[in-house]
Amino acid sequence: MNMRFFAVMMMGVVLMTSCVKKKKEAVQPLDTSAGSEMVHAVAVKKALQANAYTYLLVSEGDQDYWIAVDKMEPEVGGTYFFADAMEMKEFKSNDLDTIFASVFFVQKLSTTKDASTMSMKNPHGTAPGRQSVDQDESISVAPAEGGITIASLFENKADYSGKDVIVSGKVVKVNNGIMGRNWVHIQDGTNADGSYDLTLTTDAEVAVGDVVTMQGTVALDKDFGAGYFYDVIVESATVK
Known part of the structure; x- marks a missing residue:
């Protein structure tokens, strides 16, 4: 009787532990063996919205994997294209309280297969010394004391x-x-x-x-x- 009670208690502990563990999204990693310049055509299966990013579970051939793009409203079931991407393993999204075993950060997702507009050579700029955002000519901020422009x-x-x-x-x-x-x-x-x-x-x-x-x-x-x-x-x- 005591052993049965102990077994039930242990099962309860296991269940409680599994409930409080952070969710982990595990998917097959993206096959990049064809080279970084290839264009990937993916179909969106699922979308998760965070504050700054939209995480998409996509399918490409027989592979399912996660990508992250600047916040957008994708069409679930729609087809999108991107060129090379940057993989982050064991990436934690604080917004979603989720750890992705593998997620690929894509700078631009396109509805057309135009690889020339989708380069991710620099996720924060298209090339060294070039900006990923246009200059806002309305901005005028003076340097702080001891600061420089x-x-x-x-x-x-x-x-x-x-x-x-x-x-x-x-x-x-x-x-x-x-x-x-x-x-x-x-x-x-x-x-x-x-x-x-x-x-x-x-x-x-x-x-x-x-x-x-x-x-x-x-x-x-x-x-x-x-x-x-x-x-x-x-x-x-x-x-x-």
């Missing part, structure tokens, strides 16, 4: 390499929780020969539209792998 940073980047700087600007794009940090793009209205958008990595949470002053360390020619290359980036930034 974005144009000054780009124009004199060698002088600032490895040094702490203070920059102010309006947040125009945010990618949270990538590689264990948040990626913030700011603009202040200045422009140095086409360089107007500055990326900072931070643990702080900011939103698009916020006007912020941040301090961090300048790094040059930073290559994080998976297409994350920056000629200028401010790392470990904090909001002042």
Whole structure:
């Protein structure tokens, strides 16, 4: 009788433990053996909406896998196209309280098979030194006390390499929780020969539209792998 009671209790503990474990989405990884330039045609099977991203369970041939794109309203059952993508393994979405065994971050999903518009060589910019967002010419943010403009940073980047700087600007794009940090793009209205958008990595949470002053360390020619290359980036930034 005691042994039976113990067995029932142990089964209850197992069930309770399984209930509180975070959901984990496990799927077969994407076959990229054909090369990074191939165009993937996928059918959407399921969509999960988070704050900044839409996570899509898609099928391609006999494979099912997850991709993440900037927030959108996809057509479930619809067909979309993308070129190469960046895989993140064991990626946790705090918004969904879900761990994806594998998810591919896609910069642009298209309804047409035009590979030339879907490059993901740099998830935060189409090439080193180029911005992934257009310049907002309505932005005009003056430097904070002791701070510099974005144009000054780009124009004199060698002088600032490895040094702490203070920059102010309006947040125009945010990618949270990538590689264990948040990626913030700011603009202040200045422009140095086409360089107007500055990326900072931070643990702080900011939103698009916020006007912020941040301090961090300048790094040059930073290559994080998976297409994350920056000629200028401010790392470990904090909001002042």
